Amino acid sequence: MADLYNPLAQDYETDFGKQVSSSDLITNMYSLPEGVTFKFSKEPDYQKAGSYTTDIIAYYPDGSKNSTNSITVTVNPATDADIYEATVKDGEYYDGDHFDARNYVTNIDKLPEGTQFYDDYQVDDPNDKNTNLFSIRVCYPDGSVENTKPIKIKWILGKDTSKVEATRGRLSPNSVCLLLKVTNTSDKTMNFRASMEVADSHGKDLSGIYGVNEGPVAPNQTVVFWSVFYDPKPYYYDHLNYHVYASGTDQKSANDDLKLELIKKDSENFDIKATNIGSKKIYYPKAYAIIHKDGKVTNVIDTLVEPDDADGLQPGESVTKTIYAPGYDDVELSSTSSYSK
Numbered sequence: 169m170a171d172l173y174n175p176l177a178q179d180y181e182t183d184f185g186k187q188v189s190s191s192d193l194i195t196n197m198y199s200l201p202e203g204v205t206f207k208f209s210k211e212p213d214y215q216k217a218g219s220y221t222t223d224i225i226a227y228y229p230d231g232s233k234n235s236t237n238s239i240t241v242t243v244n245p246a247t248d249a250d251i252y253e254a255t256v257k258d259g260e261y262y263d264g265d266h267f268d269a270r271n272y273v274t275n276i277d278k279l280p281e282g283t284q285f286y287d288d289y290q291v292d293d294p295n296d297k298n299t300n301l302f303s304i305r306v307c308y309p310d311g312s313v314e315n316t317k318p319i320k321i322k323w324i325l326g327k328d329t330s331k332v333e334a335t336r337g338r339l340s341p342n343s344v345c346l347l348l349k350v351t352n353t354s355d356k357t358m359n360f361r362a363s364m365e366v367a368d369s370h371g372k373d374l375s376g377i378y379g380v381n382e383g384p385v386a387p388n389q390t391v392v393f394w395s396v397f398y399d400p401k402p403y404y405y406d407h408l409n410y411h412v413y414a415s416g417t418d419q420k421s422a423n424d425d426l427k428l429e430l431i432k433k434d435s436e437n438f439d440i441k442a443t444n445i446g447s448k449k450i451y452y453p454k455a456y457a458i459i460h461k462d463g464k465v466t467n468v469i470d471t472l473v474e475p476d477d478a479d480g481l482q483p484g485e486s487v488t489k490t491i492y493a494p495g496y497d498d499v500e501l502s503s504t505s506s507y508s509k
Contacts, residue, residue: 170232173200177224177236184246187214190224193239203229217245248308252279256304258320264361264381264413269304272319282309290318298323326361326412329354336408337465346408347458347465348393349502352385359383359415362393367407376409382454384506386421392456392502394468422450422505426481430457430501436494440471440501442487449480453505457491460498467493481505 177193190206191197205227212220220243224236255275261267269285270276276283288305299322306314333349346364360383365376382391393412425446431439440457444450459467471489481487493499 169201169204169228169230170226170234173204173226173228173234175200175204175206175224175226175234175236177239179240179242181242181244182214183244184217184250185214188212188241193224193241194226194236200226201228209235212241212243214243217243219243247312248280248283248310249306249312249314252308252314254279254283254285254304254306254314254316256316256319258322260322260324260416262324262358262413262415263326264359264415269302272302272321273304273306273316279306280309283307288315296322298325298328324414324416326414329356329358329414330360330412332410332412334408334410335465343396343398344408345394345396345465345468346410347468348410348412349390350382350385350393350412351390352387354414355387357384357386357417357419357421359417360385360391360393361413361415362410363413364393364395364408364410366397367409381415382504383415384417384419384421385504386423389421389423390502391504392458392468392470394470419506419508422446422448422453422507423503426450426453426503426505428455428501428503430499431488433490437490437492438496438499440489440491442481442489442503444481444483444485447483448507449482451480451506451509453481453503455489456502457493458500458502459493459496460500461496466496469493 176195178195180188180193182188190208206224208222209225210222220241221238223238225233227233254273256272257274259272269287273285284307286305288303290301290303299320301318302321303318304316331351331353335347337345348362350360359381361381380393385391425444427443427445429441431441433439440455442453442455454470457469458465469491
């Protein structure tokens with residue numbers, strides 16, 4: 169058979185690490201007898217970029233053999249995507265956080281400096297409406313790209329982790345106040361962010377505040393968001409809208425060790441006294457004074473009660489802030505604070 173047949177082969181180019189079968193390079197396969205097999209006379213090294221000159225040996229059913237013409241197999245240089253592989257993990261995402269795909273990659277320190285990570289949305293999890301399946305698209309410095317295996321990302325929504333009590337008040341004919349008392353109903357310490365908007369009776373947005381953050385808030389603790397909106401036209405405001413978002417935090421709330429006291433000085437002034445009753449420093453305590461009059465909220469005052477954030481509030485240390493609130497008949501206190509910066 170080797171005397172009767174003449175196998176022909178072609179040059180070939182392949183990517184780093186991608187092996188090619190010798191039979192795939194035979195160009196006249198259909199003119200050769202059934203049962204013929206092939207083997208490189210010198211196998212290219214697919215793990216090393218370069219050009220390899222070789223030929224292919226044809227083995228016929230009758231035991232004879234011959235070789236093709238000389239060919240060149242070129243192995244292209246390796247890309248970062250050929251060399252590296254990003255490993256990923258399932259995780260959670262709070263709707264108040266900026267989504268960062270790198271948070272779900274577990275071996276960033278093993279990947280080249282300058283590697284970028286992006287979420288590549290695939291599909292909702294059919295078993296959980298708050299869970300999505302993602303691949304992470306890994307873009308390496310040399311321009312090569314890798315898509316990881318899908319991971320599950322559970323979306324944690326503010327409405328699922330908090331109880332919101334909204335109070336609407338009018339401080340004057342030309343102003344309206346929106347107050348939100350947000351209680352952490354989850355089992356994790358987290359931050360909350362609120363957006364509040366006002367619209368006229370036709371639904372037209374007039375003004376609003378966005379991205380106000382408060383925390384850390386421990387489970388079962390409460391934080392206050394509020395805003396006063398002013399308009400020259402009496403009773404022009406009609407709709408008050410708000411959204412509350414949750415976000416994760418590594419900080420720990422120090423509220424259990426921050427004792428707040430309300431001390432009445434006279435008919436128009438009272439003091440808020442904050443004392444660290446714990447054994448660790450407390451940073452950034454903020455006290456909220458919700459002022460009620462005639463059964464309605466008339467004002468909210470938030471103030472940083474610590475004079476020096478750099479030093480922290482030492483164990484046993486107290487600070488006092490005087491608040492002016494003429495004609496009030498009740499004051500409700502709330503606070504946020506942290507054990508760390």
